[in-house]
Amino acid sequence: MFLFEEDDIKNFILKMLFSIVLILVLIIALQVIKKIIKPLVNKNLILKNVLNEGKRETLNSLFDSIILFLSIILGIISLVYIWLGPVSLGLATILGVAAGVSLQNFIKDIISGLLIIIEDQFKVGDFIEIENKQGTVTKLTLRSTEFKDPNGSIHIIPNSLITKLTNFSKGHGRILVEIIISNKNNINTVMMILNEFCMIYENPDLITRPTVHFSSVKETSMLIKVIAFSNFTKFREIEEELRIKIIKLLDEFGVKFA
Numbered sequence: 001m002f003l004f005e006e007d008d009i010k011n012f013i014l015k016m017l018f019s020i021v022l023i024l025v026l027i028i029a030l031q032v033i034k035k036i037i038k039p040l041v042n043k044n045l046i047l048k049n050v051l052n053e054g055k056r057e058t059l060n061s062l063f064d065s066i067i068l069f070l071s072i073i074l075g076i077i078s079l080v081y082i083w084l085g086p087v088s089l090g091l092a093t094i095l096g097v098a099a100g101v102s103l104q105n106f107i108k109d110i111i112s113g114l115l116i117i118i119e120d121q122f123k124v125g126d127f128i129e130i131e132n133k134q135g136t137v138t139k140l141t142l143r144s145t146e147f148k149d150p151n152g153s154i155h156i157i158p159n160s161l162i163t164k165l166t167n168f169s170k171g172h173g174r175i176l177v178e179i180i181i182s183n184k185n186n187i188n189t190v191m192m193i194l195n196e197f198c199m200i201y202e203n204p205d206l207i208t209r210p211t212v213h214f215s216s217v218k219e220t221s222m223l224i225k226v227i228a229f230s231n232f233t234k235f236r237e238i239e240e241e242l243r244i245k246i247i248k249l250l251d252e253f254g255v256k257f258a
Contacts, residue, residue, distance in 0.1 A: 018082050026071050033067055069107060105160060106143070112159035113142035125233060126169035130155075130162055172207055173235025177226040177243045178215075182256040187214060187222060193253055194226065194246065201242070205234040210242065221258035 115121075117140070122128050126137050128147060133155050135147035146156045181190060191212060198210040210228040217223070226246065230238050250257075 015082050019079055022075065022078050022082070026075050030067060030071050105158065108160035109143040109158045112162065116140070116159060121165060122167045122169070126167055127232060128168065129166040130157055131164065169232045171232055172229045173232035175210070175228040175230055175235050175239045175242065177239060177246060179224045179226070179246060179250070180221050180258045181224065182258045183217060183220055183222050185255050190224065190250070190255055193249065194224065197246065197249055198226065203230070203238055205231045205238060207231070
């Protein structure tokens with residue numbers, strides 16, 4: 001005795017065929033729409049004047065995500081309609097809406113990512129702070145931002161959750177080189193050596209020329225600080241270069257370090 005009637009089997013096969021055809025049509029339509037939209041964005045003279053190539057590619061990614069989102073909802077509604085019939089069209093709509101609600105954060109992330117890129121809030125390589133976490137941006141997508149803190153930890157934050165942002169790279173970086181020397185040295189001689197060095201030191205990323213400051217003296221040592229300001233993205237590199245050059249210079253003059 002068969003569990004299913006012949007008509008039931010035929011209906012099942014027919015629904016399977018319709019479902020497969022539907023999925024194929026959606027996939028093909030998705031690819032066709034992508035190929036139509038991308039040239040329209042790239043060839044649009046207005047967008048070319050407003051957005052650079054990278055931002056136009058981001059806009060294309062946004063359209064791809066929206067089309068995919070709509071295709072998923074349409075697919076869910078259509079499949080439920082095929083398998084459960086017209087009576088369940090309301091259910092299909094509810095399921096489609098539920099899917100849309102579940103993807104709300106996904107869409108919010110994409111829109112937020114687009115705004116970040118278009119408004120140039122930050123980019124890869126910038127040093128930023130989000131929710132009291134600081135680090136250098138290593139990856140920026142429409143959905144999330146990835147940055148690496150000084151300890152090496154990687155933080156990944158959905159773009160829609162970025163509500164408070166500080167971009168240090170849009171400001172100046174403070175260069176500070178501290179030199180601790182023995183108090184047996186002649187401080188006037190050391191200061192003269194450092195001042196002459198700072199007068200001739202050149203770096204295209206410097207905003208202010210390095211200045212020398214006699215900071216403090218202790219029982220066996222003296223503290224000298226060299227301070228300057230540069231482009232934030234370069235200040236650590238310049239600071240390290242200055243430190244190496246200053247130590248080498250003082251060593252050549254026989255200055256004793258503490």
